[in-house]
Amino acid sequence: MEDTQQPDVRIRGIVKRFGAFEAVAGIDLDVARGQFVTLLGPSGCGKTTTLRIIGGFETPDAGEVLVAGVPVNEAAKRHTRMVFQSYALFPHMTVRANVAFGLRMDKVPKGEIAPRVEAMLGKLGLADQAGKYPRQLSGGQQQRVALARALVTQPRVLLLDEPLGALDLKMRKKMQGELKALQRNVGITFIYVTHDQEEAMNLSDIIVVMEKGKIAQVGTPEEVYRRPASSYVADFVGETNFMAGGVAVRPENILIGAALPAGASRGKGVVRAKSFLGASTRIEIDAGGQTLFATVPGAVALEIGDAVEYGWRNEDSLNLTMTEDRK
Amino acid sequence: MAARKARDFAAASAFLVPPALWIGVLFILPMATMALLSFWKVVDYNIVAEWTLANYERLIRPLYLGIFWRTIKLALIVTFISMIIGYPVAYFLARKTKRFRLTLLVLVILPLWTSYLVRTYAWMLILGTNGAINQTLQALGLTHEPVAWLLYSDFAVTLALVHIYVPFFILPLYAVLEKLDPRLLEAAKDLGGGRWRTFLHVTLPLSLPGIATGCLFVFIPSMGAFVTPELLGGARSIMIGSVVAQQFGVSFDYPLGSAMSLAILAIILVFATLFLRAGKPAGAA
Numbered sequence: 001m002e003d004t005q006q007p008d009v010r011i012r013g014i015v016k017r018f019g020a021f022e023a024v025a026g027i028d029l030d031v032a033r034g035q036f037v038t039l040l041g042p043s044g045c046g047k048t049t050t051l052r053i054i055g056g057f058e059t060p061d062a063g064e065v066l067v068a069g070v071p072v073n074e075a076a077k078r079h080t081r082m083v084f085q086s087y088a089l090f091p092h093m094t095v096r097a098n099v100a101f102g103l104r105m106d107k108v109p110k111g112e113i114a115p116r117v118e119a120m121l122g123k124l125g126l127a128d129q130a131g132k133y134p135r136q137l138s139g140g141q142q143q144r145v146a147l148a149r150a151l152v153t154q155p156r157v158l159l160l161d162e163p164l165g166a167l168d169l170k171m172r173k174k175m176q177g178e179l180k181a182l183q184r185n186v187g188i189t190f191i192y193v194t195h196d197q198e199e200a201m202n203l204s205d206i207i208v209v210m211e212k213g214k215i216a217q218v219g220t221p222e223e224v225y226r227r228p229a230s231s232y233v234a235d236f237v238g239e240t241n242f243m244a245g246g247v248a249v250r251p252e253n254i255l256i257g258a259a260l261p262a263g264a265s266r267g268k269g270v271v272r273a274k275s276f277l278g279a280s281t282r283i284e285i286d287a288g289g290q291t292l293f294a295t296v297p298g299a300v301a302l303e304i305g306d307a308v309e310y311g312w313r314n315e316d317s318l319n320l321t322m323t324e325d326r327k
Numbered sequence: 328m329a330a331r332k333a334r335d336f337a338a339a340s341a342f343l344v345p346p347a348l349w350i351g352v353l354f355i356l357p358m359a360t361m362a363l364l365s366f367w368k369v370v371d372y373n374i375v376a377e378w379t380l381a382n383y384e385r386l387i388r389p390l391y392l393g394i395f396w397r398t399i400k401l402a403l404i405v406t407f408i409s410m411i412i413g414y415p416v417a418y419f420l421a422r423k424t425k426r427f428r429l430t431l432l433v434l435v436i437l438p439l440w441t442s443y444l445v446r447t448y449a450w451m452l453i454l455g456t457n458g459a460i461n462q463t464l465q466a467l468g469l470t471h472e473p474v475a476w477l478l479y480s481d482f483a484v485t486l487a488l489v490h491i492y493v494p495f496f497i498l499p500l501y502a503v504l505e506k507l508d509p510r511l512l513e514a515a516k517d518l519g520g521g522r523w524r525t526f527l528h529v530t531l532p533l534s535l536p537g538i539a540t541g542c543l544f545v546f547i548p549s550m551g552a553f554v555t556p557e558l559l560g561g562a563r564s565i566m567i568g569s570v571v572a573q574q575f576g577v578s579f580d581y582p583l584g585s586a587m588s589l590a591i592l593a594i595i596l597v598f599a600t601l602f603l604r605a606g607k608p609a610g611a612a
Contacts, residue, residue, distance in 0.1 A: 102519055134610065
């Protein structure tokens, strides 16, 4: 019997150095079966290295990674597949041959390969592209081929390294929706790396915010946004106004003028800039040498240079540990 | 506007004049002269401007046809051996070593710093009856008399040509292998491809353009080689390059020499087309 309680991926104390640079500085993480988990952080935070260690592309200097209970480096049959940032499609093979590659390498019987490949191509809407070469495809199509090539081998965990990075914004939004639907459809664990916090919020069941080779916070998108563990997380996930005295408030929680209820914390400032965004208006307030951003619903009658009273409900301020950059 | 365009055009033209002259004077003009000569006659050691196909008819006589065939065969063997030796070297250089890459590259290029002639003579010293190999063999008591076929033989010519031209195989292949996206190899490994199958299905097909270029770079000079076969070849291992040299030197038969040169050119063009076609990977633009 399979142990359903056992996490798909268990990471224990992994460390990875490149020369003097410590890319991963001690990470512990459990990823439950079927979850969409995102490693989020700026470049150099160790997210890609962590992913590559899970995939067996790098050997950690310390610690270990178990996938389906088996140490990654000792597994006879690996349970992970990687979707690379640049897709890494084989340029000399057709779409069909690219997708069949993993099955051929796994020595799947010939008669079984073709139907599985065709089914996977159909699932990803690539049936018409099967005979084409990668360079004849659009970025989005190449992306889907990379997914099909990995998924057709039925891995237990799919690793994705900034897979939408090369696409334009519109395509990226579209693929985000498709990725999420695909993950639900195939029901396997996805571990996704990105530096784009919106993408992370949109896709993930669990977000792992990383900072300098360590985990800064693990939580659902809502937890990470509403209760960021540190000023670093508050700053990286969403936008935050850091006030004097260690108070932090999200721009949408900054209230203006008449909207301020009794008992709110208040301050006075001058409107320095404003932009109308349709559903909301973003106002930049000069509050005595400090710049605040407020996002208020609808249009606002204020003009640049107008005096403004701003404030926030005390329960809306974030309760943060201040990390070095804010002390 | 117009004045400026004219000035730009003049400037661009000025830059194009030297290469145009270079190609015109040193390449097109001699080729055209040879093409013309190949249709003329020689009467009493004088070239006579009378049209004839006789030079080409002489080429397809068994004597010359045989030498052409030998030359093609030898050039192909040299190319093949260079590929067998050069591929692992280029592969190692491009994919397996970082620390010794520069040193090894210099070692590959180093022989090119010495004259072709010096390298050929060096082989005479090594392969001759009193050469290094024979003396060693005799000192070890492995043979009582010098091994004769080492020098003045097809063996000697092949050996020396491979030695001289193998860098020309290694360098273009190295350039291709070095540019090969390491993510492709990681992807192949990720999908369960072992070392050998990753090489067979990914590295090898993607390095075909480098192999083709390398083959071409070895095959072309081998087809035209004449100093090496002259010095190291036996009486019967004559190559077409030597015959061409004879027509222009000893025999003073420029028209026949020209016809032969053009025939070599034609053969090279045929093989170049074959190599490049074979070396075009599937899915290439």
